[in-house]
Amino acid sequence: MDIKNYVTEKAKNSKLAAKKLSYMDTNTKNKALLEMSKALLENKDYILSQNKIDIEAAEKIGTSKALIDRLTLDDKRINNMAEALIKTASLQDPIGEIIKMWKTPDELQIGQMRVPLGVIGIIYEARPNVTVDAAALCIKSGNAVILRGGKEAINSNTAIIRVIREAVIKSGLPSGSIEFIDITDRETVNVMMKLNGLIDVLIPRGGAGLIKSVVENSTVPVIETGTGNCHVYVDKYADFEKAENIIINAKLQRPAVCNAMESLLVHKDVADEFLPRLCKKLKDLNVEIRGCSVTQRIVSDVVPAVDEDYAKEFLDLILSVKVVGSLDEAIDHIFKYSTNHSEAIITENYTNAQRFLKEVDAAAVYVNASTRFTDGEQFGFGGEIGISTQKLHARGPMGLNQLTTTKYIIYGDGQVRK
Structure with missing residues (x-):
């Protein structure tokens, strides 16, 4: 032919x-x-x-x-x-x-x-x-x-x-x-x-x-x-229960789609309390954690993350995790590794939420909601x-x-x- x-x-x-x-x-x-x-x-x-x-x-x-x-x-x-x-x-x-x-x-x-x-x-x-x-x-x-x-x-x-x-x-x-x-x-x-x-x-x-x-x-x-290297940032003012629900949904509802979360950022002030409880739930759900050195100190059985892990769209039950020192560091990390698809902040702080919305460059930017909503049908478009x-x-x-x-x-x- x-x-x-x-x-x-x-x-x-x-x-x-x-x-x-x-x-x-x-x-x-x-x-x-x-x-x-x-x-x-x-x-x-x-x-x-x-x-x-x-x-x-x-x-x-x-x-x-x-x-x-x-x-x-x-x-x-x-x-x-x-x-x-x-x-x-x-x-x-x-x-x-x-x-x-x-x-x-x-x-x-x-x-x-x-x-x-x-x-x-x-x-x-x-x-x-x-x-x-x-x-x-x-x-x-x-x-x-x-x-x-x-x-x-x-x-x-x-x-x-x-x-x-x-x-x-x-x-x-x-x-x-x-x-x-x-x-x-x-x-x-x-x-x-x-x-x-x-x-x-x-x-x-x-x-x-x-x-x-x-x-x-x-x-x-x-x-x-776009490919979706989507991030969720857990701010130091985050509601933990809200954060856990959003992260589990963003990662696990359908892991192989472009709006699934691939990278998790956690503020250092809440990492010691938040990460152990979250990672236990994720591991129970068969998610592999690839973490920075701080994450490895806080949580056992974490695969050491390399630079390419933070840039990768896994489309699988794998999650990169990094502990950051500030909102600025989180935004800079997203700027470096994002594919400009969907990014989310979990916070109860209005000022931080507004900064995230204004400074993060992506097609969809969320406050206290799962990245899985970046979808034409969910936006009321009938499909996409x-x-x-x-x-x-x-x-x-x-x-x-x-x-x-x-x-x-x-x-x-x-x-x-x-």
């Missing part, structure tokens, strides 16, 4: 679809989303049977339990995917919204209108729910989407796409609204990265290696979604394409509004420029 021609034809179909989607009425788009939701539930057994093939293949090659969790679908997760489609349908359509309008001295009425980005290419790895989230948000925001999932989930994704594409076409949307690259050869990604004029933007979603490769090699504009950690165009969870751009609309009455 000629891979370049195969991918290019998919992109051409998407380009044609994007033209129609850009002015498609909201009711038709919502109908498509509701049909997609219905189709997922009606074909649940088929999707789960294909997902089982992917899981068995992953287990055979020794994939970690945390990553298999990202890959796994069950009744609840498919129900959640279906519910997310319904929720997205209920959200306000951003397309055509006039953000603001003003009058010039020449009596021109100038406004900014939200419009779709066009064709969005999404390159992602082992989470088949991304297939549904991405398709839903792109359709509602008037964009066509080209999906290229990872080989780990090829059977799951193929099944999902087959089901939801039929629903989309049945609802009156163009067939190119959702295109899927069902070849796992790496060359398909290389082709997508060079399709300027057909693909308007690429969004890589996955591990650091994937994101780095796309950012460095693509000639198509890229929105960089990913978490953008860059500063241009969009930052944080990318929902409907973040998948749009604007154009200026101008009303005149015969004015000419002098």
Whole structure:
């Protein structure tokens, strides 16, 4: 097969679809989303049977339990995917919204209108729910989407796409609204990265290696979604019970996702009292602690931390721990090692909380809450394409509004420029 021609034809179909989607009425788009939701539930057994093939293949090659969790679908997760489609349908359509309008001295009425980005290419790895989230948000925001999932989930994704594409076409949307690259050869990604004029933007979603490769090699504009070396800092004014609950949730609710906590910082004034009780609970939950020299003195059976441990996104039941001397040291540590995703402070001190919010540079900064909330669905967006950690165009969870751009609309009455 000629891979370049195969991918290019998919992109051409998407380009044609994007033209129609850009002015498609909201009711038709919502109908498509509701049909997609219905189709997922009606074909649940088929999707789960294909997902089982992917899981068995992953287990055979020794994939970690945390990553298999990202890959796994069950009744609840498919129900959640279906519910997310319904929720997205209920959200306000951003397309055509006039953000603001003003009058010039020449009596021109100038406004900014939200419009779709066009064709969005999404390159992602082992989470088949991304297939549904991405398709839903792109359709509602008037964009066509080209999906290229990872080989780990090829059977799951193929099944999902087959089901939801039929629903989309049945609802009156163009067939190119959702295109899927069902070849796992790496060359398909290389082709997508060079399709300027057909693909308007690429969004890589996955591990650091994937994101780095796309950012460095693509000639198509890229929105960089982030790896998450997320920190929780326990201030000397922290409520211990609150801190423990937040840390355990941030680390253990789903260890293999980008908004899970990877690094814990604890103020020296509370470390001797707080760390032993916390680390006992974490060890009972099978978390490996990699700590600084002070942590090792306070807690037994701690693996000595090396510098790279503080910079690593483990995506596993491993946590780096460092005792710091001050809020300033905590902020400096985060500045050095953060991937600018999600950072949290646990404190009852208002001044320290406000300093943390102001001085920490990240897409999401929390006071007394788990980093696991950095999620489009949790933010009320109905889902997300990913978490953008860059500063241009969009930052944080990318929902409907973040998948749009604007154009200026101008009303005149015969004015000419002098």
